[in-house]
Structures are given as C-alpha cells and as structure tokens.
Amino acid sequence: MKPSLPQGTRDFSPIETTRRNYIFDTIKAVFKTFGYQSIETPAMENLSTLTGKYGEEGDRLIFKILNSGDFTKKIREENTDLSLPNKVLPLISEKALRYDLTVPFARYVAMNRDKITFPFKRFQIQPVWRADRPQKGRYREFWQCDADVVGSTSMLNEAELIQIYDRVFTALQLPVVILINNRKILSGLAEVAGAPDFLIDLTVALDKLDKIGIDKVNAEMLEKGIPQKAVEAIQPLMAFKGNTIEKLNFLKSFLGQSTEALQGIAETEAVLAYFNGENAFELNESEIQLDLTLARGLNYYTGTILEVKAKNIEFGSIGGGGRYDNLTGIFGLPNAAGVGISFGADRIYDVLLAQQLFPENAIEGTEILFANFSAIEEKAALPLLDILRQAGISAEIYHESAKLKKQFEYADKKGITFLMIYGEQEITQQIVTVKNLKSGVQVSIPKDKILAFKSYF
RNA sequence: GUGGUCAUAGCUCAGUCGGUUAGAGCGCUAGAUUGUGGUUCUAGAGGUCGUGGGUUCGAUCCCCAUUGUCCACCCCA
16 A cells, blocks of 8 residues: 555654754753643543634534444434534544643643642643644644643733743744733723624734735624724724834723723733843843734633744744633633643744754764674674663664675764774774774774774874 | 645656657665775666546546645634
C-alpha cells in the first residue's frame, strides 16, 4: 500500500524534533521560573466534557471517537432517525480528542480541588486536535503550551503572564507585539450601542478591522443582523486613533454609562500599570499594545484578552489567552477565577524557520563513529566505545564490517565529526587513529588516552 | 461548512496540441578505489502517469465522478 498520513498531521524528523524541543525547552524553562508546575491530561476526554465549551463552531471541530465494539447497537435499539446527526452522535460516540488544554485543565481543577493549593499555577505542553480544514499555519494536530493560574483575581497574574510572553520570545530572539483588550470593554460597547445580544457577532466583526477595513466590517455587522443604529453608534470607536493613554481616556467618556465597561477599563489600567513607573516590569524584545478591536472567539473569556503576533511577518497569532471568571463552574466548582496564556508551538516553529532564527548548534547527533573491519576488530573496539559512552560522549560503531569508504559516507551523512579506527595495526600498537572529518586532520593517540582525544588536535 | 488549485519514479518536477520503448535532477545500489569520505566518471534498479467510469481505432493527456493535496474564506494556535 502507498504510505500516507491523515490530513493536517505531520511526522517530525530528527532535525525538526531537535528544533521543536528547542522551543518547548525555552517555554518550559520560563514557565518554571515563574513558579508554574507541570501537569498532563489524557489525549481523550469524555465528549460531554468538551461539548458546549467552544461555541457552535468549536463543537463542530471536535474530533469524536467512535465507541468500541458494536457501535450501532444503541441506534438500532432506539430506532433512531439516521438523518438527525445530533441525535445519532451521542449514541455512537462518548469520547473525543482534546480540543485545547484549558477545558481539560478546568476539569482537572474541579476533580482535584482537595489536593490543589490555590492559587494554582500550572503549565501544560501537549498536542491538541481540531477537525479543521488544514492550511498554512493550521494543522489538525498541533501542540499548545499553556500556563494558567486559577484561584486569583489579581491583575498581577496578567502582568506576569505578559512578562512570560516577553521572556520566551526574547529568548527565541523573536520580536513580538502583545495585544491586550478586555472582554468587559467589548460587552460595555455592545451595551452602549444598544445591541447587547449581538456581543459575539459584534466582536467577531470588529476583530477584522485591521484586515478588511471599516466598510467591510460595517457590512458584516449589518449582515449579521446588528441594528443600523448600533453600528452607527460604534463608529467613533473604530475611527479613533491614539496612544494607549488617549485610547483609555476616550473609552472612559465614550463608554462611561456602562459600569461593566468602566470596570474593564480599570482592569486594563491595572495591568498596564505594572509596566510603568517605578519598579515596573521590564520588557525586552516585546511591546504591549491596547487593541480595542481584539476579540478572540472563545466564549469563556470574561476579562483581559491577550494575543501575540510576530513583528516583521504576517502569520496570524502565535499565542493568545485571557481571563475567565467561572470556567470550572460547569464542573461544580464555582467562583474559581483564572487567567491563562497559550503558545502555539507549531506556528512559532514556522515563524522561526521563515526568519532563520533557529540556532545552528541545535543539532544533536553522534560525535564519534568507530570503523568496523571485521568481527575481531569490532569486538576489540567495544570496550573503547563503552568508555566514551560512559563519559557522556555520543558514540557508535558501524553496524557491520564494510569498506571504509562506505563507513565514511555514513559518517558524512549523519554529520559525525570524528571517525575512530581501531584496526589490526592499532591493536598491536595499542593506539587509536582518530580523524576529524570536518578538517581532515588525522592523529594517532594512545589507547588509554582516548577520552582526551580532542586535545590531540 | 464555502470557493479554488493540483495529483506523473522514494523526493522535487518536466512532458505528450490524444499515437509505438513517459524523461531530468536529487536519492538508492554497484564499480573505477580490498584501511581513508565529501568531488568526478560509469553502469543499474525503480512508474498499472491517484482511483473508477466515459468519449475515441487509440487516453497519462479530453469529459464526469471519486479520493487525496495545497491555498483562501469561515474560524482559529
């Protein structure tokens, strides 16, 4: 049969794995320095845990797992109308692949509340699956790197998470813009505009302002059924230009009649205050921008919303997050406020590759190859091989006796630097011939000095 | 879910305005070179031209369907 891969999934070669680990290791190290602890959850969750958490669109994109055994049994027993997918689905599928890391985390917190010390700061780096149509920068299996803190309403968390973004992207040498907004401001906007029922449609349309322009945004809002009056009411906001302070002042007067909006503005100011004045959090390569059009689709955000975009390249968002006041409520644990961020490792990979930002020395390979000429010489080399390995040096012996030429080619292709020869002549003289394949220099060293082989070059 | 694109060797792609043995580069195997590679030269293996149907004397090429791919929209990391 012809080998193939499911749509939107990928294999990772040795070099790709090394580069991906570079990203994961960087993120993990920063998470740890901020006091976040690692957890992992299963690849599959109960379907009921996931449905209804991501909106209608999200539910459609959840990968369902077919029940084991006679999965049509219930359909037959209940004589279900097969033309109604919504009726059929729960009868044939009870599990699904996780869609993100936040909902499984909420489930985990609700289930382990007796063991957790709050505020609970956790990070989680695992793959997630979405039944989306793949395209550039979009995969059906991709890795998220999440950090969340649950059990605290302090804006200090937001500030620290922003700093985590900065630390990670600075370490990766990737300058980014961190966009910030607040769901309460958007709610207040919908309220002031007189269209509170259209919050989602309104924010989704507003989110596209940068991309498609004011006219098309207006057209989309009207198309979604948002009243003409409401669309007119928010025009000043879309037209407003100014720096962060000017924007906040504008909002205070423009949305002043909404207490919710004022609260969102205050929260945003509180977050930003951590980055100004005395003892402010320092940002290295990143900058923060208040973006009033930033919406993000997920339904569970209630306060701060964050999104990260790489500078100098058009590539969608490479990270996002926000505050949710009651994510665990549905699992029976009310009032557990939380805030979290996510890194899109796969998109970060694509951006780093496009910008050639991967370090050269990130290649992990074998350092030494022993040549193999015969069964006797092979056996004689094994103790030397072991000495090197025990010293933590990556070494291997050619798997069978073969022509030297062939063994050289093997070393070349694997990028091995040193070839060691311990053949008939060397054995009688108790020496090892070492050749640096990069420089072509070859030396003979005493067998018992093998660990110091580099000092002979 | 909507629209478009493409599908030929292991990989990247030519090509045939429908006609006899479908090509290249890379890769692979072997030799020139039985303990010294990366270069070069030579030879070889490898394809039911995605699948099914139709038109035709004849289809890899034209038409239809189907599956897969990539891209855009929707949405999102």
